Amino acid sequence: MAISGKRERRSMWFASVPMGLLALSCIYPLYFALNNALKDNRGYILDRFGMVTDPSFENFVTAWSRARFSEYFLNSVITTGGAVATLLLVSSMAGFALAVLRFPFRRTVFVLILASLMIPVQVILVPFYQTIIATGLLNTRIGLIISYTAFFLPFSIYLMTAFYAGIPRDLTEAARIDGARFLQVWWYVMLPMGKPALLTLGILNTLYCWNDVLISLLVLQNERTLMVGITALRGEYTTNVPLLAAGIVLAAAPIVVIYLVFQRRIVAGIAAGAVKG
Amino acid sequence: MSNLALENVHKSFGSVDVIKGVDLEISPGEFVVFVGPSGCGKSTLLRMIAGLEDVSSGTISIADKDVTSLEPYDRGIAMVFQSYALYPHMTVAENMGFALRLAGKSKAEWRLIVEDAAKILQIDALLDRKPAELSGGQRQRVAIGRAIVRKPEVFLFDEPLSNLDAELRVQTRIEIARLHQTLDTTMIYVTHDQTEAMTLADRIVVLRGGKIEQVGKPTDLYDDPDNAFVAGFIGSPAMNFLACEAVNANTVRVEGLEVKLPSLKIALNLGQKLRLGIRPEHLNGTKGPSLKIKMDVVEQLGATAFVHGKMESGTPILVEARASRPKAGELIDVPFAPEYIYLFDGDGQRIR
Numbered sequence: 213m214a215i216s217g218k219r220e221r222r223s224m225w226f227a228s229v230p231m232g233l234l235a236l237s238c239i240y241p242l243y244f245a246l247n248n249a250l251k252d253n254r255g256y257i258l259d260r261f262g263m264v265t266d267p268s269f270e271n272f273v274t275a276w277s278r279a280r281f282s283e284y285f286l287n288s289v290i291t292t293g294g295a296v297a298t299l300l301l302v303s304s305m306a307g308f309a310l311a312v313l314r315f316p317f318r319r320t321v322f323v324l325i326l327a328s329l330m331i332p333v334q335v336i337l338v339p340f341y342q343t344i345i346a347t348g349l350l351n352t353r354i355g356l357i358i359s360y361t362a363f364f365l366p367f368s369i370y371l372m373t374a375f376y377a378g379i380p381r382d383l384t385e386a387a388r389i390d391g392a393r394f395l396q397v398w399w400y401v402m403l404p405m406g407k408p409a410l411l412t413l414g415i416l417n418t419l420y421c422w423n424d425v426l427i428s429l430l431v432l433q434n435e436r437t438l439m440v441g442i443t444a445l446r447g448e449y450t451t452n453v454p455l456l457a458a459g460i461v462l463a464a465a466p467i468v469v470i471y472l473v474f475q476r477r478i479v480a481g482i483a484a485g486a487v488k489g
Numbered sequence: 490m491s492n493l494a495l496e497n498v499h500k501s502f503g504s505v506d507v508i509k510g511v512d513l514e515i516s517p518g519e520f521v522v523f524v525g526p527s528g529c530g531k532s533t534l535l536r537m538i539a540g541l542e543d544v545s546s547g548t549i550s551i552a553d554k555d556v557t558s559l560e561p562y563d564r565g566i567a568m569v570f571q572s573y574a575l576y577p578h579m580t581v582a583e584n585m586g587f588a589l590r591l592a593g594k595s596k597a598e599w600r601l602i603v604e605d606a607a608k609i610l611q612i613d614a615l616l617d618r619k620p621a622e623l624s625g626g627q628r629q630r631v632a633i634g635r636a637i638v639r640k641p642e643v644f645l646f647d648e649p650l651s652n653l654d655a656e657l658r659v660q661t662r663i664e665i666a667r668l669h670q671t672l673d674t675t676m677i678y679v680t681h682d683q684t685e686a687m688t689l690a691d692r693i694v695v696l697r698g699g700k701i702e703q704v705g706k707p708t709d710l711y712d713d714p715d716n717a718f719v720a721g722f723i724g725s726p727a728m729n730f731l732a733c734e735a736v737n738a739n740t741v742r743v744e745g746l747e748v749k750l751p752s753l754k755i756a757l758n759l760g761q762k763l764r765l766g767i768r769p770e771h772l773n774g775t776k777g778p779s780l781k782i783k784m785d786v787v788e789q790l791g792a793t794a795f796v797h798g799k800m801e802s803g804t805p806i807l808v809e810a811r812a813s814r815p816k817a818g819e820l821i822d823v824p825f826a827p828e829y830i831y832l833f834d835g836d837g838q839r840i841r
Contacts (some may be wrong), residue, residue, distance in 0.1 A: 246835070249508040373764035385541050390635070391562035468794035 214411075242464070248476050249457035256454050271458035275445075279455065281462055291353050291428070291437060292421040299417050300410050302361065308402045312384050313394070322373065327393035329366045333426060341430050349431065356431045358423045360432025368413050375409040376402060415474050423465055438463040455481035492517040493538065493643055498547035499697075500533055507533050509699040512546070515643075515677070515692075520669050523679045524686040524722070525696035531679045531730045532647055534696070538677065539568050539645050549597050550819070562591075567636035568645040569650060573628045575620040577636075581607075582616040585634045592724045599638075609671070646678040652686065661685045662688060683723055687711070695719050717837035720766050726795060728766045728831070729806050735761040740831070744800050748778050748827055756841055764833040765841070768810040769795065771829035779824035782806060787817050796821075 248256055250267035268359065277280045309315070310322050333340075340359070349355025379402070387397045403410075428437040442459045446453070493515040500508035508530050515521050523531040527798045530728075536542040538549060539643060540561035548557045556564045559605035567588075574682045575584050582603050583590075607613040610630045620628055630650060636644055646665070650658045666689055669676055684715055686693050687707045695702040695710065695718070714720035720728050733743035735757035743765050757763070772780075782798035785805075796808040796815055808823050832840040 320662075379573055380574065381570045382570045383576065385539075385561075386568070386574035387576075387587070388541070388569050389539060389566065390589075391591040391638075393684060396591065400591075401576055405576075406821045407578075 225338045239455060240467075245457040245460045245464070246452050247372045247457075249461050251454050253452055253454055263471055271454045272462065275455055275458045275462060279441070279445060279459065280436075281438070281459060284438045285462070287353065287432065287435055288438040290421060291356045291360065291432075292351070292418055293362070294357035295415055296417045298361045299364055302365060302402055303368035303372045303413065304406055304410060305368045305398060306365075307376045307406070310369070310373040311376035311379075312381070312402070316402060325366050326368050329370065331426075333363060337426075337430070351425055351432060351434050351477050353432070353435075356437075358426060359431050360417075360424070361429050363427060364417050364420055368417065371413055372406065372409060375406060379405055401467060411474075415470060417469060492519070492552060493677070494548075494550045495534075495538075496548045496550075498534070498537065498549060498645060499545045500530075500542060501536060501545050507699050508537070508545075508712070510698075511701055513701065513704065514695065517676060518673045518674055520666075520676045520678065520691045521691060521694060522690035522692075523677065523696055524681065524685040525702075526722070527681060528792050529696040530699040531681075531696050532698075535568075535645055535647055535677060537680045538564075538643070539566055540564050545816055565641045565642035567641035567643075569629075569649045571648040573632040573652075575628060575631055577620055581612065581618055581623070583629055583635075584620065585638050587635070588639045593707050602638050603634070606634045609637070609668075610634050616690050617711050625653055626661065629653065629661060630664075631676065631790070633665075644672075644674055644676040646676065648680055649678075650680070650682075665689065683725060687723070693723070695722060697820070705811075713841050714831065717764060717766065717833040719837075720831055720833070720839075724768055725810070726769050728768045729772070730766075730833075731765045731800070733763050733765040733832075735759060735763060741765060744780060744802055744804075746778055746780060748830065750827055750832065752828060752829060753832070757809055757840070763836060764835075764837070766831040766833060767825060767829055769801065769807045772806075772808040772823045772825050774824045774826050775808055777824045777826050779792055779822040780806070782808065782821055782823055783785045784815055784817050784819050784821060787815055 244261075247264055247449065248260075249271050250264040250269070252268060255264070295407065306325075310318060310325075344350050344355055347355075348359065382396060384397050387401045392400060398489070423439060424437075424445060425439045429440050432440070438459075442456065442463055445456045445459050477485070493513075495511050496549040496566070496621075498504065498511045503627060511534060523534060525531050537544055538551075540556070540559060544557050546554055548555060549570075551564055558663060572789060576587065579587065580599065582695060585603045585606060586594075586599035590596075594602075607616055607829060612627060612630050612634060615623060615627060615631070620808055622630065623631065629652075632649070648769060649665070650717050664684060667677075669689075677704065678689060680684075690707055692704060693710055694704050694708055697718055703710060703719045705713075710719055710723045714723065717730065721730065722837055729742050733741040733748075736742045736747060737759065738756035739751065739753045740747055741757070742748075748765075781801060782796070783801075784796050784798045786797040788795040788797070792811070794810045794815065798806055798808060798821075800806055834840055
C-alpha cells in the first residue's frame, strides 16, 4: 500500500464513505437512545430527532425505581453471572476430557455435542418449556441459569476442546509423571493454560446471556431480566419512548463497558471460533 | 539385583503389534540407551516404562516391584521430554518444584530442594523466570532439573537433545554424562542418533520392528555385531555391504577378488551366497587384498575424507581416506585387512 499512487489513495477515500455510513448505522441507535433518554415525553413528541436541549436524568430514576429496573438488573446479573461461571467450569472440564483423556466413545460424545450446535433454540421451545415446568424450574433463577448453560454449552465445549487439542500432549503427561491425578492435571495445568480461551468464552457468553430475551421470557415469567423488562415498557397503544430509551441505556451500559474493555479479545475470540476445528 | 526388568513385554495398538516381546534387565546405576530407526518402538517402550502407555502383556518391574499396572507417579520414575514439556504459566522454580508440591511438601521445603538442583545445573539465576524467557538449552536444563528433584529410581530421557542445535547438543550430551556420574542413578535414554548412543551408553539396546536386535556395550556392538542390521546401524558412516560367494570353506569371492578369512570358525558351503560387510574406516590399509574403486564424490573434512565411489560392478562404496587427499574421478586401489571383514548369511545373521 505504501507505494500506491495518488489514484489509488483517492479510491481508498471512496471506500471510506460506505464504511463510515456502516459505522454510523451502528452508532446511531446508541446516540438515539441516549439522546432521547435525556428528554421528557413532551420534548420527545415535539422533536424526535433533534439534540436534547434541556437534559434531565428523570427517566433513569423512574426506570430504575418505579419500573422495577433495579430488580431486573439484579436478576440479569445473577442469571448471567451464574450461567457464565457454570459454562466456563463445565466447558473447561469437558474440553479437557474430550481433548486429552482417552475414554470409550469419546468421538461419539464429541459428535453428539457438535450436532446439538445445529439445533436452533426456536425448534425445541415447546419441549424445552415442558421440561422446565416438569422439573419445577419455572420462575426460578436457577432454572434460567441451567437453561442458559444448556443452550450455550455446546459451542463452549467445542471451543475449549479445539483449544485444548492444540496444547501439546507432553504437558499433561509430564504432569501425570509429576504426580498429578486427573483433576489436578486439569486444575494446575489445563485451567491456567486455557485462560485466553476461557476469557473469550466468558465475554461471548456474557453477551449472549445478558442480551437474551426468548429463553428468559419463558423461564422467568413473574420476575424478569433486564431485556424482558425493556420489552414490557412498550404499551399496547402508547409507549413512553424516553423511558424506554433510558431502560435501553441502562441495559446496554454494562455490555458497552465490557466491549470497550475487552474489544481486542472479542474480535480475536470470534475469529478463533471461526477458524479452529 | 536389577533396577528395572522387562519380561516378555508386548504392546499392540489395535491389530498392529508395536512391541513384540522384549526382555531386558538393567542394573542399578546403569546408563542404557535405546536406539533404532524411527518406528522401531523405542519411544513406545520408554513410554511403557513410564506408565504413559498400557502394556498389552508381560511385566515391568522397577526396584524389584511389579509396576506394570501402576500409574506413572507411583513408579519412581522421572522423565525428560523431547519438547521439554515445561508448564508455560509457571516459573522455573514452580516447574521444578511441581512434583514436590503435589507430594505435599511446603513451599519452604520444595524451594530449598529446587535451589539445590538448580545449582547443580547452573540455572539458579533463572528460578523466577518463565519458560518463554529461556533459551532452548536453558529449558532443557530446567526439564532435567524437574526430573532430578524427584530423586527417582530411574531417569527416562526421550530424545532430549533433538530440539537443540548442533553445538548445544554436544555440550548437553557431556552434561548428561557428567550428571549420570554425579547422581549414579539408572538412566534410560532414547535416541535415533547413534553418536549419542555410543558416547553416553554403558549398554546400548538396538531395536528394530519392536524387537531387540542386540544388547551390549557400545564397543561390543561396533566390534562384534550379531547381524547386518546392527552392523549397519552402529558406526558412522555406515558399514559397506557387498554381495559375495563362498569359494571354499574359508574363502569368499567379492568383486572378482578372492579373500581368505582365517579367523572363521564355521566352514562355508561352496557357492553359498553371502554378504560381506566392511567399515569405511577399515578400507584404508596399506597391504592385503585390495578393491578397485572409481571415485565419484569426495567429501573433505580436513583430518579425513569420505570418498563415495563405485566398484567395477557398479555397487556403491564408501571409503574413509585418512592419509591421502584423493580427487574425484580417479581410479584407486583400496587395500584392507581381512580380519576387519564381517560375513552375513542371506537372513543377515552374522557368520563368525
